[in-house]
Amino acid sequence: MKDVSQEPLPLLAGRGAESHKGDFGRVLLIGGAPGMAGSIAMSALSCLRSGAGLVTVAAPAASAPVVASFCPVYMTVAIGKAEDFRESLEAATVVAIGPGLGENWDTLLPLVLAANKPTVIDADGLNALARGSMLENVHARCVLTPHPGEYGRLVGDASLAAKATGDDAERVEAAGVLARRSGASGAVLLKGARTVVADGERHAINKTGNPGMATGGSGDVLTGVIAGLMAQGLGPFDAARLGAHVHGVAGDLAAARLGQISMIATDLIDELPHAFQRLDPTPF
């Protein structure tokens, strides 16, 4: 695999004066079961702060109102209302599935994969993939975002799983293996310090971020960022790479402001605007 870490980061196109929200994508984020409503709310807010035009959260009926109460900007739909969910899935230009979804909605992943849209699969979406042995159904427009625990469940091979927490070379190898096993392309983002992004032919190692990001919900934020970037036209590898970079910069800004001990995931969302403004060149 070619190392593209030193190549310039992908860019977001500037916004034309005549542009409207439809130009920046309609994202459907699926997750937030009772007890974990906050996870998908953080993804949705992060997606909006990353520039997505319209964001809808699909959550179980019992938690959808809770998700809605966190923020007036995104819409919500109940997963269990099959017709409403199907309409939301059809209308979406990008889908993200997994944060806080729990174990009761594994039937949604095949529907999402069959829709063949740019898709981020995280958390319980990855666990559903592992439980259903559906890796070969992953398509080239998907980004998988496992932490090493999720990675181990996906590959089901202890020696390969151990490489996910190894040195850079081992982590690159681990990410590349999963990228090749899952739909041949797309992108795999293997989380942790020095996050690796790979698509089987190339890889990049992210240098931003800090251990203050080792706090619940940091990954839910990343899911929303990557979905938001895909909604603005970036492909899976570019969205994962730029997403990891911006997410890490937001983490570094939060650490500078609050310290690694006290920073929490919502602080990353607060810093996303500043992280995007620091991109060189700034997109707008």
Ligand SMILES: NC(=O)C1=CN([C@@H]2O[C@H](COP(=O)(O)OP(=O)(O)OC[C@H]3O[C@@H](n4cnc5c(N)ncnc54)[C@H](OP(=O)(O)O)[C@@H]3O)[C@@H](O)[C@H]2O)[C@@H](O)CC1
């Ligand atoms: N506010 C909310 O609603 C929140 C809701 N959330 C939701 O909770 C659900 C469960 O997700 P989860 O990631 O907490 O549990 P799980 O997949 O069992 O992972 C733990 C396992 O993985 C391992 N592991 C992890 N990272 C590793 C690393 N870098 N390096 C090495 N190992 C690592 C870890 O290892 P260990 O702790 O044993 O060292 C353990 O084995 C999910 O839906 C998520 O979206 C959360 O997002 C939080 C905020």
Ligand SMILES: Nc1ncnc2c1ncn2[C@@H]1O[C@H](COP(=O)(O)OP(=O)(O)O)[C@@H](O)[C@H]1O
């Ligand atoms: N020590 C670290 N250095 C840099 N980034 C980290 C570190 N620890 C965690 N992160 C980042 O924080 C995020 C954690 O994601 P994840 O494990 O999915 O958390 P959660 O599911 O609680 O949201 C990942 O993007 C990971 O790369």
Ligand SMILES: [Mg+2]
């Ligand atoms: Mg996670």
